[in-house]
Amino acid sequence: MGSTSDKVKGMANEAAGNVKQGVGKATNNPNLQAEGKAQERKGEAQQAIGKAKDAIKKGVDKA
Template sequence: MSLGDKIKNAGEEALGKVKEGVGKLTDNESLQAEGQADQASANTKQAGEKVKDTAKDVFGS
């Protein structure tokens, strides 16, 4: 995973946490759900990048 991808995914996850927190504070279920979805998306991307990195290590590509 490139450093740029790591930073982008971490930023997306952080933004999701902020959205979720603001949603909880303002009792906005839609914003809270959107924040959770952003976090899930970032985590999925991070997992995919880890799989790619592992495959590169195993297969030497």
């Protein structure tokens, strides 16, 4: 996966996780809230991977 696709998938997972957390809170469903929190964290990690790939690529391009 390229850095851009990692970042896009990360943003999508983060957004979906936030929605799940909100729905879980509104419906008093702690399981859905927890699932949303996990998905948000997954999205944050995917974005971090994409950013790391960008940094590595920039470093290689300079060499």
